[in-house]
Amino acid sequence: MNKIVILTPLIILLVICIFSLTYLLSGKDPNKPPSALLNKDVPIFESSSLYNSKEIIRTIDIKNKKTLINFFASWCSPCKIEHPLFFEISEKYPELYLLGFNHKDPTSQAKKYLEDDGNPYDFVGVDADGLIALEFGVFGLPETYLINENGKIVFKFMGPITTDVLKNEIEPLL
Amino acid sequence: MSSLFGFLSLIFATGINFYLFFSRYILRFQSQRFNFFIRLSSLLTLLSFFSLMYAYIISDFSNYNVFQNSHSNKPLIYKISGTWGNHEGSMLLWLSTLSIFSFFFSFTKNIEDDFKKLTLIIQSFLHILFSLFIIFTSNPFLVNSILVNEGLGLNPILQDPGLAVHPPVLYAGYIGYSIVFSIAIAGLFQNKDDEWLYVAKKWSLISWTFLTGGIALGSYWAYYELGWGGWWFWDPVENISLMPWIAGLALVHSLMMVRGEQAIKKWIVFLSILCFSLSVFGTFLVRSGILTSVHSFAADASRGIFILLIFFIVTGFGFLVFLLKEPKKSNSLNLLFINKVSALVINNILMIIATLTILLGTIYPIIIEVLYNKRISVGGPYFNSTVIPIMIPGFLLMSIAPILSWQTNKIINSKKYALGFIILSILVLIQSFFLEFNTWGLVGLLLGFWIILASIIAICSSYKVKFTIKFFQIINPHIAHIGVGIAIIGITCSSIFQTELDFNLNEGDKFNVNGKMVLFEEIATTNQINFQSLRGKFLFDIEKDESRKIEAGKNYYPVSKMITSEAGILHQWNKDIYFILGDQKNNEWFVKVLINPFVSFIWLGVIIMMYSGLIAVTRR
Secondary structure, three states: OOHHHHHHHHHHHHHHHHHHHHHHHOOOOOOOOOOOOOOOEOOOOEEEEOOOOOOEEEHHHHOOOOEEEEEEOOOOHHHHHHHHHHHHHHHHOOOOEEEEEEEOOOHHHHHHHHHHHOOOOOEEEEEOOOHHHHHHOOOOOOEEEEEOOOOEEEEEEEOOOOHHHHHHHHHHHO | OHHHHHHHHHHHHHHHHHHHHHHOOOOOOOHHHHHHHHHHHHHHHHHHHHHHHHHHHOOOOOEHHHHHHOOOOOOHHHHHHHHHOOHHHHHHHHHHHHHHHHHHHOOOOOOOHHHHHHHHHHHHHHHHHHHHHHHHHOOOOOEOOOOOOOOOOOOHHHOOHHHHHHHHHHHHHHHHHHHHHHHHHHHHHHOOOOHHHHHHHHHHHHHHHHHHHHHHHHHHHHHHHOOOOOOOOOOHHHHHHHHHHHHHHHHHHHHHHOOOOHHHHHHHHHHHHHHHHHHHHHHHHHHOOOOOOOOOOOOOHHHHHHHHHHHHHHHHHHHHHHHHOOOOOOOOOOOOOOOHHHHHHHHHHHHHHHHHHHHHHHHHHHHHHHHHOOOOOOOHHHHHHHHHHHHHHHHHHHHHHHHEOOOOOOEOOHHHHHHHHHHHHHHHHHHHHHOOOOHHHHHHHHHHHHHHHHHHHHHHHHOOOOOOHHHHHHOHHHHHHHHHHHHHHHHHHHHHOOEEEEEEEOOOOEEEEOOEEEEEEEEEEEEOOOOEEEEEEEEEOOOOOOOEEEEEEEEEEOOOOEEEEEOEEEEOOOEEEEEEEEEEEOOEEEEEEEEEEOHHHHHHHHHHHHHHHHHHHHOO
16 A cells, blocks of 8 residues: 555644644633634723713723723622732732723622722723623623733633732733 | 552552563563463452542542542432542543453453463553553542541532443443554554454454443433433534444444455554544543533643643554554455445445544634634534535445345345335335425435335345344344434434424413323422422323323532433333423423434434344354
8 A cells, every 4th residue: 555545644643633732732721712802903882980970981092001901790709809909900000001891780889899899990981781791702700801002902811810810911911 | 548549559550561561571471470460450450440439439538539529418329420420530440441351351262372462562551551641640549638528529410320321331432442453553563364353353343332332321311411302412522432433333344344355454454543543532532621512521731731642652653553564465355346345445435534524523623723713613514414425325335235245246136125215215205295395304214214124125035034043143234234224214303303392381381292282280399319309290191091291300409509401201102202491481481392203213223233233242
């Protein structure tokens, strides 16, 4: 038989192994699909402030500045865990714009949550019906996005961010 | 204590295998002594497995694995099956199955000692690879560092009798191919003549039969437990088991047909390596958690890499030996337009194409995600539109293959077959016009009935019907094919002619299912030992005196905070009526009823195929 034919299984084996190895080494988790939005423009949004419904924030307002967007709610207990970290971030990176979106929460409870635990955000937008979260492709709370100066999403994290995530994944991008 | 004992046995077993592996070059054993050590290592491995099982039975939560995956108020059977209901235990079961196969192979009589030794040394090599994997990345005997009185519980979806036996049977299928693999490699090294083919045939039949049973059990479990109304979902894990099954089918057929042709022998060696490689590949895909499916366990990259390495070594080694030591000298095949050899070749090609098609669909998401960082999923539409059309010509050929001649193009009794086929086509066509017409349905039914009919014609016209064991051995290939035909009818009917009815009901409502009145009696909740159950109770066919009770609902498992759905199935010989209880909304319960015609034919067909597999083992 032709040697090439007998070599085929070995070649297929090599291809499969290379792809599988790359997949494993890239630390991908099959339960966490990659975001379709990564390296894309920020979705267009418009939201009013939690404290003053006349104060509006739009996509244009975060142009030309690095922005960290965090989706949270008073009813989300993992959000409480990551909450103190945002104070650390805002202290360490005063030029970073911290935008919080309050997701499907009664205004009074959201206000009480930020009163009790403190408000690290530069702006708290209301996302009462969850439409903004839908635009961002939010899977579950909390979720955090980093937007660069050009308005591109450069980082996304599902679940509460930790000091490790902050140090290894967010800070290099700041 | 039992954990320590188990771990030590595992270490000793591994040590013995190292010793045996190097014995080929350093110490030359008498074959009796060699066999003794193989058996000793097998027993030690089993001992290690049973110590783990013991830890599960007595709920020894000082073992970290037991703590993670068991709970003291679980029924005994699920404590036992919990042993392999997790990654670590499952890998130990893998290794134990490998040992059992080596153990039984060491008793094989009709092959040369040297050949047997070499085969067992390759088995030892496999044993070493997998036990190192267990010891370094998936040790089930780790000590729990905290003192606890209660465990975290077994995934409720696994608390099911079908799932308790599914993994061991499936593993017996997968790992049985290790023997075939080792035999083939040993055959290449020693350049032996045909005697190893007979031994390989027996083992490949055993593996294939187990694999068939394992797949069917899993499929049946999915049918009644997942509550989706289907029995095959082209889930990656299902595909993984289907690949070695099809390749194994090709292997079994080639082994039956081989009459000393070098080309076919070469092909057999190739298939033997392929079958086991696909089994190990399947283990890799499932255990690394690289694909999402109902079988996903916690992913751990280091385990994934280790087992990928094993896959690479085993497969690479196999095919490399095949490349370097390929059997020399080809005498040409006796290929005619239509004789046994050409039918075999065509069927083998089709099966390999089908296997590759499934392989491509299964690993495609990985390739795409690596290249484009996009998540795609390849599912039913791809597989249905590629694999099924590839298989159809094979099925057609299969109906007549057993009666083809070796030397000539002639088909014995060809007129009878032609007549049978024409009458059958007309009948099926008429039937499909009276019921609902569907091209795939027509093709499937025609194929299924044709395979059965052709096999019956072949049995009746070629052999004298006698009820002796010998007769059943001779007609065995036809029986196997009848099983396939029955399964095809079941598959076609249940997937194409399935009907779905949706209802919103209050307790006490009556509704019509397929012309029969059904009463929705009540919703009942009860507390069981390890779960709370919610059941909708239905009374089927209330106008008759002997109305049948059906219960469909959900179970809530408080320990793991999970809900499983429990379909209520009324089995009749020609259809299953499948009740699914949905959610409550505005005081009404959503109830879905599926009518799956002829599902039981699938299981019947599978049982016939397995029976045939066993009969074939007994025949030399």
